[in-house]
Structures are given as C-alpha cells and as structure tokens.
Amino acid sequence: MAITAALRPISTVVYSANRLTPSISSIHKPKTLLCSASLSNLVGSEAGVCLSVGTHLIPHPDKVEKGGEDAFFVSNHRGGVIAVADGVSGWAEKDVNPALFSRELMAHASSLVEDEEVNYEPRSLIRKAHAATTSIGSATTVVAMLERNGILKMANVGDCGVRIIRRGQIVFSTSPQEHYFDCPYQLSSEAVGQTFLDATVMTVELMEEDTVVMGSDGLFDNVYDTEILAVVDSCDSVADAAKALANLAHSHSKDSSFDSPYSQEARARGFDVPWWKKIMGMKLTGGKLDDITVIIGQVESSLSS
Amino acid sequence: MAITAALRPISTVVYSANRLTPSISSIHKPKTLLCSASLSNLVGSEAGVCLSVGTHLIPHPDKVEKGGEDAFFVSNHRGGVIAVADGVSGWAEKDVNPALFSRELMAHASSLVEDEEVNYEPRSLIRKAHAATTSIGSATTVVAMLERNGILKMANVGDCGVRIIRRGQIVFSTSPQEHYFDCPYQLSSEAVGQTFLDATVMTVELMEEDTVVMGSDGLFDNVYDTEILAVVDSCDSVADAAKALANLAHSHSKDSSFDSPYSQEARARGFDVPWWKKIMGMKLTGGKLDDITVIIGQVESSLSS
Numbered sequence: 386m387a388i389t390a391a392l393r394p395i396s397t398v399v400y401s402a403n404r405l406t407p408s409i410s411s412i413h414k415p416k417t418l419l420c421s422a423s424l425s426n427l428v429g430s431e432a433g434v435c436l437s438v439g440t441h442l443i444p445h446p447d448k449v450e451k452g453g454e455d456a457f458f459v460s461n462h463r464g465g466v467i468a469v470a471d472g473v474s475g476w477a478e479k480d481v482n483p484a485l486f487s488r489e490l491m492a493h494a495s496s497l498v499e500d501e502e503v504n505y506e507p508r509s510l511i512r513k514a515h516a517a518t519t520s521i522g523s524a525t526t527v528v529a530m531l532e533r534n535g536i537l538k539m540a541n542v543g544d545c546g547v548r549i550i551r552r553g554q555i556v557f558s559t560s561p562q563e564h565y566f567d568c569p570y571q572l573s574s575e576a577v578g579q580t581f582l583d584a585t586v587m588t589v590e591l592m593e594e595d596t597v598v599m600g601s602d603g604l605f606d607n608v609y610d611t612e613i614l615a616v617v618d619s620c621d622s623v624a625d626a627a628k629a630l631a632n633l634a635h636s637h638s639k640d641s642s643f644d645s646p647y648s649q650e651a652r653a654r655g656f657d658v659p660w661w662k663k664i665m666g667m668k669l670t671g672g673k674l675d676d677i678t679v680i681i682g683q684v685e686s687s688l689s690s
Numbered sequence: 691m692a693i694t695a696a697l698r699p700i701s702t703v704v705y706s707a708n709r710l711t712p713s714i715s716s717i718h719k720p721k722t723l724l725c726s727a728s729l730s731n732l733v734g735s736e737a738g739v740c741l742s743v744g745t746h747l748i749p750h751p752d753k754v755e756k757g758g759e760d761a762f763f764v765s766n767h768r769g770g771v772i773a774v775a776d777g778v779s780g781w782a783e784k785d786v787n788p789a790l791f792s793r794e795l796m797a798h799a800s801s802l803v804e805d806e807e808v809n810y811e812p813r814s815l816i817r818k819a820h821a822a823t824t825s826i827g828s829a830t831t832v833v834a835m836l837e838r839n840g841i842l843k844m845a846n847v848g849d850c851g852v853r854i855i856r857r858g859q860i861v862f863s864t865s866p867q868e869h870y871f872d873c874p875y876q877l878s879s880e881a882v883g884q885t886f887l888d889a890t891v892m893t894v895e896l897m898e899e900d901t902v903v904m905g906s907d908g909l910f911d912n913v914y915d916t917e918i919l920a921v922v923d924s925c926d927s928v929a930d931a932a933k934a935l936a937n938l939a940h941s942h943s944k945d946s947s948f949d950s951p952y953s954q955e956a957r958a959r960g961f962d963v964p965w966w967k968k969i970m971g972m973k974l975t976g977g978k979l980d981d982i983t984v985i986i987g988q989v990e991s992s993l994s995s
Contacts, residue, residue, distance in 0.1 A: 556890045590891040
C-alpha cells in the first residue's frame, strides 16, 4: 500500500501508511509575491513564505499489512513544519512492533508544534515529543520548521535526511549520524539511546522556489542525489515529485543488480561478496528493502495567518 | 612554499602564501568549562565558546613564487571568524593576476569584521567586502563566524567548503554551488558574476570539542571525507591537523594514479579517458593540481572579551 498525502490549509495531521488523506494542496495558498533573492525585503510584517507540501510513503514489502515503521507529520503552523521518524526494525526481534515508537513520537510532535515551551525550536520539539512517548522502541527522526522570513530550522537524530534544491542543484544536505554502519543514532525508550542533546541543529535561509526534500533512509539509501534532482525537475507538482521519488526508491530497493548508495557505502566500509565471487568480477550490489517516506516542500510566498 | 599560521589572541590577520606568521595558539585561551551537550547552559553572561585555529596554505606547484591564488583570514572577534577565498585561475588568460581579487576580498573582509552594518552576519560581510574590492578578477569564498553561544554562522559562494566533525564523524558539510563542472559560483569584478544574494546561508549549533574544517576546493577535490576524519583524529593540535591535511591534499594532487574525489566526480559527469584507453581497462584518475588552503578550528570554552 502506498499513500500520497499533503495538507489542506488546516491544522496538523499525522500520517503513517495505514491512514489515507485524499488531496494535495499548499499549506498556505500564495497570495503575495516576494523578491526571491532578498528575503529580508518582506512586503510588510504580514508577508512571508510557507511550504507547499506533497508526501508519499511506501512500506517495506514485508510490512505492507501493518503499514511499515515510518511515520511523519506535516503542519501548517507558521511557515510549515515537516518531520519524519523511522522506527528501528531490530525491535521486532524482541517482539516489539517497531512502528509504535515512531508513530507515537510523531503524534506527540504534531500536537506540540504550537507549544510555548517548544518555542518553535526543532530540538525542543524533539525533546518534548520524546519525553511524552511511552511506547517501547526507538526511532531516528528529522524535524524541519520554516519561519515566515525563510529561515528553515532543522534538528536531526540519525539517518533520516534533508536536501535543499535551489536552481537545479543541491545547496544543502544533512549528514547522517551513526554508531557504526547500519546502526544510526536513535531516540529510544531505553537510557542507552540518544536524546535531543545529540541532535544536529542547523538552519538554512531558504528562497522562494527552493525545494526541500525530506526522507527516511529508505529514500537516500536507494536514490542518488543526481536522481533526486532529475526527478524533482521533471515533476509538475510536489505531490507528483514525492510519489515519483518514493516509487524510484522502491524500485531500486527491489533491484538486486542496482549499485545503490547503500551498497556503495557498504563496500566502502569493507562489506562485500565472498572472495570467490570477487574473482569472478562480482561485487556487492542491490538496493536496500526498507520503508520509504518522502516529503517534498516547495517554498512559496504567503500572507501570515 | 608552505605556510602554517594561526592566531595569537590579538586582532584580525589576513594571510596569503607570501606572508608568514610564526606561532600557533588559540584565539582565546580556554578559561571556563561548559557542558558540551548543552550550550544554552552558559556559565553566566560572560562565558561562551571560541575557536582554536590552525591554518596551512600550499600554493599550486606552478604558482609557488607568486604565492598562489588562495587567500584567507582569521579573526578573534567574538567566538572567532575564519574565511577562505580562491581566486579563479581563468583570469590569467586575460593577463590578470587571479590572486589580486581573492587577496583584496579577504583584506576587506578582515577589516570589516567588526563593522556595524555587517552586524556579524557572514552574508553582510561578503556583501561589503565584495563592494569594496576594486581589483579585476573573481573568487569563490566561504565565511564562518562563531557566536559565543556556539552558533556557527556561514555563507558560501562557490566550491570552497566546510566540514564539521563531532565525536569522530562528519555531522555537517557544505554543498558546492556551480554553473557546470569546474565552473563554480564566484564573486566577480564583472556584472555577470554572483553576489552575496547567491550565497548559501546556514547556521549550525556547535558543541565544545567540535572541529571545523574549512578549505578551498584544493582540499576537497583531493581528500575524501573519510581521510579528513582520520587525519584530524590522528593529530594532537589544530596546527598539525591543518598541515597534515594540506600535505595529504598536495600529495594526492600530484599523484596521477590516485582516484581522487575530483576524478570520481569528473567520471560521474561523463569525462573520461579516450575509448581506446577504456577498453584497456584504464579510466580517468589523478588528483587536481591546485592551491590548497586548510583552516582547522576547534571549539573551546572561553571567557567573553
């Protein structure tokens, strides 16, 4: 099951793959035009920018019935909030559903977006959402909050990621945090896990028409940045772009001959096929089967709500 | 000629390869200890962090006598300011010394660090320094300014770069901006060039013991991120790390068999050896001869000046 979802100009909505929403639209409809090159030249105190958002989630092929273990939310607060959490699958070995933690984390985060103590800071949102989560499990997460003046504030724990595209090139990428290969930093129900203090906290000044691509590692392990650029460039809407990127990641993830970013990284870390296959000219290839979440946000002008 | 330089706790100094400074020390000596995980818990209003800086510049082998075309500066203002400019070499074909623009740009930037209108904003520093530069030519540049609260503010035009290392891994990287392969965005004396409005503007919240690695493309075209991590980890001081990284980049740049980041990128863009070499199993390899500038900044605690 795959879902495509984006926001009507209403309140926060949390998604996982077993919920469906029917339509795509901007978080705020554009009403004023800004000079994209100079965000400080706002047209009065009410003007600003916001995100037009499209999303798509494709669960791991073996986890379709339960909807997979990714969760995300989109909110229209201020310039827009987008976030992804990826439940760590290892919990299934302990008879814990790995989806519970990521879904509860996103549910709390979505309900806390306007919280005074959160103060519209992504790290604070992670802190309070994590503290409120009672499920057993762990998850990677990335949160991005857009201010009306174009400042995108981000906090990242683990290997979800963000790319920012401006005029056809990637001008910003997050870097994954990990303990070792395939073991990312993660918020956890256990004391051994990471916390908001381990988040990488960053801002980028966005311009109108910038595109924000957020995803779980299921996207970035299976799709190269050059492919992300090409797909986004070829799509007419954020919804189409999210769907096309998720589908490309899904297709690559099932292709055992595709030399994916994941298999390249694995080889760089010393993982490979056995020696007798190597001397036959073979190497470790293939995509990585995983839940795949893609959120695309395009920066548009808007009036302040 | 190679130079190793860092700051005494004095005012701003501009370097290019034909100036030498004799000693290495912190911009500010550490005096108080902060909790590295919680930069908001400052010990009173005076406490904060600053950069301990080491630098090293190795000119292109053919440009040693003139000192190459890179320039940089380091300032002890607030938490510390570091910046690199890389003169675009194509100007030599027009009988213009490509070093003049980059050196003048950095000289103006260093003198404007405390300027009120600059307001300690890297993009504003680029704007005013560019406006003040009268030399013919063009340059890529990156500027990073550390606030005492740990916020590193950056503006980047072109393919100089920054990496931030935390607990042995890269948690932040800049992305180069370019028109096409080997033609980066550049501040220019000509109207066709880029301006401060084209800068990618970012912040990252630093923690004590984070390491900031800034360099011209001569570093990042010749040295992989994994090598940067290994070298920084193996060095006892920021000065040693800057020198070791510049030497590694220089060594790779002269090695025609080294499969450098530059040659990998070239192949990915479709550049390669002729077909008759390909069928002999050969491929485009080699480092990229270039000026190499490395600035290493380590985050330390300090008292406010």
